[in-house]
Amino acid sequence: MNSEDRIIEDFFQSMKDQDKKISTPPVPTHSHNKKQNWFPYSVAASLLFLGVAYVIFEPQKPVADYTINITLEPRRVNATQSLVDAGISIEEWESPTQSLIEDF
Amino acid sequence: MNNNWQEYIYTQLNRGSYLWARQCCSYNDEHAKEVMQMVYLKLLEGKATYNGKANLKTWFFSVIRFTAIDFLKQLPTHISIEDVELNVTESSESEVYSDNYLEILTQLPDRQHQVLLLVFYHNLKLHEVAEVLNIGIGSVRTHYDRGKKKLKALLTKEMAL
Structure with a gap:
């Protein structure tokens, strides 16, 4: 190394010494792998979460305070019934003009 | 392989590459930080990938240099006088030498x-x-020889003062 290089070496060495007080910014801390697109995964996870939450916290339908029991029973008919419940016998029938014959 | 060279850059080249970025940005620290962010983003997004053909350090320094050139092109060439802040501070001896x-x-x-x-x-x-x-x-040798002569002349002149 000649004297020319020595002078230049010394100059750059002093420059390096001066630069030691310069702080270096931190290296990014996130993953070194290729960046992934997480959007579809996040949407799927959100939908799954909402589904599970709906099943767990499904709103209960209001229950009535009383119950109605309806029992169906066949109607028992032991005897035939007359279609004419009440009627006027022919023997008791009286002509509306009978009184005219009798009085006059 | 991929993580190995990235890991080497983060652990071994971080300091030197930041100083190189600073030198490419006319010794402006804020610009150098911006450039290094852009460079690391290129690595993370796979836009800059080391193929193993060149020396890792020279490849990474080349990426920094090109990124710095692109970054400096985007900067506004004129600054409004309202945006200029004047700070008058007393400089220590080491700062004088640093400026020197x-x-x-x-x-x-x-x-x-x-x-x-x-x-x-x-x-x-x-x-x-x-x-x-x-x-x-060949161009490098020419710049190297001329640069050394000129720098030596400047240093000799500086020492004579």
């Missing part, structure tokens, strides 16, 4: 300045400097 070496180096032409920095500051060989600056080895 910057003053000397900035008197060199850009190519000579960069070649000398890469050789004497970052300990690269001339063919590696050619890869970083993307120029021929």
